[in-house]
Amino acid sequence: MKKLYRLILFSFTGPFAVTFAVALFILVMQFLFKYLEDLAGKGLELHIVAQLIMYASVTLVPLALPLAILLSSIMTLGNFAEHYELAAIKSAGISLRKVLTPLIGAAIIISFAAFLFSNNVLPYANLKMSSLLYDVTNQRPALNIREGIFYNGIDGYVIRIGKKESDGQNIRDVMIYDHTDNAGNNKLITATSGKMVMSEDKQELVVTLYNGNSYEEVLRGRNAKRSQPLYRSHFEKYVMHFDLSSFRMARTEEGLFRKNYQMQNIKQLERTTDTLRTEIRKRQEESIQRIEPFFSYMKKNISVFPFPDTVKLSDFISPEKKATINTSALYSARNVKSILTDMVNEIDVKNRQLRRYTIEWHRKFTLSFACLILFFIGAPLGAIIRKGGIGLPVVISIFLFLVYHVISITGEKFAREGVLQPWQGMWLSSVILLPVGIFLSYKSVTDSSIFDTGFYISRLNKFLRRLKLVSGS
Numbered sequence: 001m002k003k004l005y006r007l008i009l010f011s012f013t014g015p016f017a018v019t020f021a022v023a024l025f026i027l028v029m030q031f032l033f034k035y036l037e038d039l040a041g042k043g044l045e046l047h048i049v050a051q052l053i054m055y056a057s058v059t060l061v062p063l064a065l066p067l068a069i070l071l072s073s074i075m076t077l078g079n080f081a082e083h084y085e086l087a088a089i090k091s092a093g094i095s096l097r098k099v100l101t102p103l104i105g106a107a108i109i110i111s112f113a114a115f116l117f118s119n120n121v122l123p124y125a126n127l128k129m130s131s132l133l134y135d136v137t138n139q140r141p142a143l144n145i146r147e148g149i150f151y152n153g154i155d156g157y158v159i160r161i162g163k164k165e166s167d168g169q170n171i172r173d174v175m176i177y178d179h180t181d182n183a184g185n186n187k188l189i190t191a192t193s194g195k196m197v198m199s200e201d202k203q204e205l206v207v208t209l210y211n212g213n214s215y216e217e218v219l220r221g222r223n224a225k226r227s228q229p230l231y232r233s234h235f236e237k238y239v240m241h242f243d244l245s246s247f248r249m250a251r252t253e254e255g256l257f258r259k260n261y262q263m264q265n266i267k268q269l270e271r272t273t274d275t276l277r278t279e280i281r282k283r284q285e286e287s288i289q290r291i292e293p294f295f296s297y298m299k300k301n302i303s304v305f306p307f308p309d310t311v312k313l314s315d316f317i318s319p320e321k322k323a324t325i326n327t328s329a330l331y332s333a334r335n336v337k338s339i340l341t342d343m344v345n346e347i348d349v350k351n352r353q354l355r356r357y358t359i360e361w362h363r364k365f366t367l368s369f370a371c372l373i374l375f376f377i378g379a380p381l382g383a384i385i386r387k388g389g390i391g392l393p394v395v396i397s398i399f400l401f402l403v404y405h406v407i408s409i410t411g412e413k414f415a416r417e418g419v420l421q422p423w424q425g426m427w428l429s430s431v432i433l434l435p436v437g438i439f440l441s442y443k444s445v446t447d448s449s450i451f452d453t454g455f456y457i458s459r460l461n462k463f464l465r466r467l468k469l470v471s472g473s
Contacts, residue, residue, distance in 0.1 A: 077382030380444035
């Protein structure tokens with residue numbers, strides 16, 4: 001029995017590792033295509049890109065893991081059934097329950113590891129990736145001065161180069177506008193040739209110009225016109241240093257992202273949700289305390305008497321007093337409305353935050369539970385369809401995973417918008433797919449032929465024969 005269990009576990013481990021790696025690779029490629037425009041042309045160092053891919057890979061594990069478990073379980077049992085190994089095991093008196101025992105143990109271990117990963121590793125990876133992705137997307141494009149195009153990437157200057165030699169350093173027909181004094185195009189430098197190199201520390205661009213002219217229009221006063229003196233000077237050699245410190249990627253403080261719900265574990269989420277609930281209660285109490293004086297004032301200054309139908313209120317209250325009461329009531333009503341509107345808007349914002357944190361708290365558990373459910377769908381399904389490899393199992397796995405993913409996204413969206421409670425939305429996919437897993441497990445244990453076309457054809461023929469007998473009689 002131990003050798004059989006080792007064989008089953010070995011047969012499951014290989015497809016699981018391969019499918020997990022392939023699924024994760026596809027998701028990472030999708031991530032890179034999504035942010036390709038933000039990454040391209042910024043001169044990012046290789047280790048920055050490698051860190052971003054690594055952190056993105058970790059954050060995509062919750063999507064790749066359920067798919068890998070579903071596909072590998074279908075492939076494992078499908079291969080056993082397709083090669084009649086499962087039939088041989090059953091003929092030896094070993095039931096399907098015992099065959100699934102080591103796989104169930106492996107699925108439980110993976111689910112527990114998924115919970116630990118989701119609670120401890122995923123928040124850290126989300127924090128690192130979010131901060132790094134924010135810095136990368138806000139990084140300025142790399143220095144790229146092209147021929148015949150005015151380049152304004154360097155602060156305070158506009159540069160146009162007529163021609164660049166093949167070495168990338170020697171340049172010709174150079175034109176540089178100096179805007180460092182924020183006075184418009186009043187300074188211009190031209191040169192017939194030059195040389196453009198980076199400093200050793202790559203913090204400066206050193207441009208050496210040859211045989212050129214410098215033009216400067218002197219502006220007198222704030223509202224000076226173009227009829228001001230123009231100074232022109234000629235030079236044989238002129239060296240300019242351009243500061244490139246703004247092209248370095250500045251790292252944002254990670255503490256700014258720590259309060260986000262995706263960067264917290266279960267204990268932190270519980271503390272945050274308790275704080276939000278306390279703030280909501282305090283806000284409601286404060287609003288009630290602010291509203292109460294208005295009602296007390298109205299109750300104190302306005303008396304209500306039971307008048308007969310034939311008696312009018314104007315017989316007892318003067319027009320001046322009536323106008324005062326109306327103005328006071330209108331003022332109080334507007335103040336109460338303003339206080340209640342502010343309270344409702346603020347509480348609505350906090351409730352949205354509370355739902356997001358509560359959703360994330362439930363997500364820590366739904367990932368591991370989904371791994372178990374998809375295993376109990378995939379393993380019996382593989383024994384029933386009796387097909388291994390990457391053909392039909394892949395199609396069925398993708399279809400079932402899409403169903404699971406669509407239901408999960410729909411439930412989460414409903415929970416986020418307040419249509420469902422957070423626990424209802426996050427556990428919706430599990431509640432729907434759990435009966436499917438139980439049904440397939442029962443059918444596989446009882447050797448059901450729910451995917452056997454011959455079974456349905458024979459049943460259809462029997463039904464048609466009975467229908468003919470009934471119609472003939």
